[in-house]
Amino acid sequence: MDKELYLPRIAILKNKMDETPDTSTFTFILPEGGNLNHIPGQCLQLTVFGYGEAPISITSSPTQKDYFQLCVRNVGNVTSALHRLDIGDKVGIRGPWGNGFPIDRLKGKNAVFVAGGLGLAPLRSLINYIVDKRDDYGKVWILSGARTPKDHLFRSEWNRWNSIDGFEVLTTVDRADDTWNGNVGVVGSLLYKTDIQVENTMAFICGPPIMFRFVTIDLKKLGFADDVIISTLERHMKCGVGKCGHCNVGSKYVCVDGPVFTYEEMKKQPEAL
Ligand SMILES: Cc1cc2nc3c(=O)[nH]c(=O)nc-3n(C[C@H](O)[C@H](O)[C@H](O)COP(=O)(O)OP(=O)(O)OC[C@H]3O[C@@H](n4cnc5c(N)ncnc54)[C@H](O)[C@@H]3O)c2cc1C
Ligand code: FES
Known part of the structure; x- marks a missing residue:
């Protein structure tokens, strides 16, 4: 450290x-x-x-x-x-x-991002990293869900992302209003609205725990392996340096071992799911 x-x-x-x-x-x-x-x-x-x-x-x-x-x-x-x-x-x-997303492991691969609400905040860092290092990475699918249209984050960046060769942005809301004529439904449903390639693709999910559970079921149905499904854990923190135990999940401390974990790692810590 x-x-x-x-x-x-x-x-x-x-x-x-x-x-x-x-x-x-x-x-x-x-x-x-x-x-x-x-x-x-x-x-x-x-x-x-x-x-x-x-x-x-x-x-x-x-x-x-x-x-x-x-x-x-x-x-x-x-x-x-x-x-x-x-x-x-x-x-x-x-x-x-924290450990951060596995950017070296992702090199040469495609990425599907599945965000629920504020979950797009940590994912945006990696999305814009890929934008700036475009030649190192493959196709990118950005699936973002929010409760209502006014709860969507980074709307000003959707057009820019969508215009990049190999990028596709799909959005949805739980409840539409007069301003919205796009998808309505849970964010996991967007996985079936495009031709996401499972081979050579890693999936990054950030959002509420319930959303993570359902999106993981969808990704598994599509054929994603546990070690290419990546997410972040949020736990109450105090010290941030692995001393106080506030962020403990099973045998791991989120502040030093995480916050990024594969689904394979999370399954070994039942409190994580
Ligand atoms: C790894 C990690 C990454 C994060 N990234 C982000 C991020 O990018 N953006 C972001 O916005 N947040 C993020 N968070 C969440 C953020 O750290 C928390 O929301 C944090 O608690 C906010 O601190 P606060 O002092 O404003 O809220 P607090 O005052 O601690 O309140 C937090 C919650 O507790 C409730 N609460 C407060 N006091 C009481 C009480 N007396 N009784 C009952 N409920 C109460 C509040 O209503 C609120 O819902 C992250 C958390 C983690 C662990
Ligand atoms: S926040 Fe203290 S051990 Fe992680």
Whole structure:
């Protein structure tokens, strides 16, 4: 473990963009310049001074060299304080920590991303990494589901992703409104609306646990093996360095062994599912 990574650092809020009524993408810069040099799928511990610390996934790609982004839902103490910050305000960060997505294993392969709601935030880091390193990766299918049209994240990026050769974006909502004439239904149903190739493809799923369970059943039906179904686990965290036991799942600590696990690994830790 690189102890330097766990020392608190300062980051400065540069921009805030509302994605949905309760979720925004925050762009930060480091006073010393550069980026976090993270692996897509890694997280950091975010401190809003006077309020506390919360684990948050890094949603930007490490290929963005001069800033990093967090997409955060306003749910409680720290996250609501973050949403009240002004441009130029400082936050504390520790990390990046965790294993991240297996970008080397994915090289030369296709990727299917299945996101439920806020689950698209960690996946976006890997999606935009593939965009910037297009020649290293194969086809990409992005399947995104949200409760209602206004709950969809990163809508401004759908057209850009769809226009890339070999990319396909499919979206759905649980409940449509007047603004929506697309798919209605659970996100797993999108797997059957396109010609997803199982051979040489890895599947990345992020979303609520119930969605993960159903999407995994669909992926298994299509023929995906347990070791190419990849997801992240979210557990309450305190130390972030494998000491306090708050994030324990079976014999694993999410903060140091995860947050990314294959379905094969999760099946060995029944508390994970
Ligand atoms: C690995 C990982 C990655 C994550 N990535 C992201 C991300 O990218 N974006 C994101 O938005 N979130 C992410 N989260 C979730 C985020 O860390 C949590 O939502 C965090 O708890 C928010 O902190 P908070 O202080 O704002 O909320 P808290 O104040 O801790 O509240 C969190 C939840 O608990 C409820 N709650 C609070 N106090 C009480 C009480 N007294 N009684 C009952 N319920 C209560 C709140 O209503 C809320 O639903 C991630 C979590 C993990 C573990
Ligand atoms: S958060 Fe303390 S052990 Fe993982």
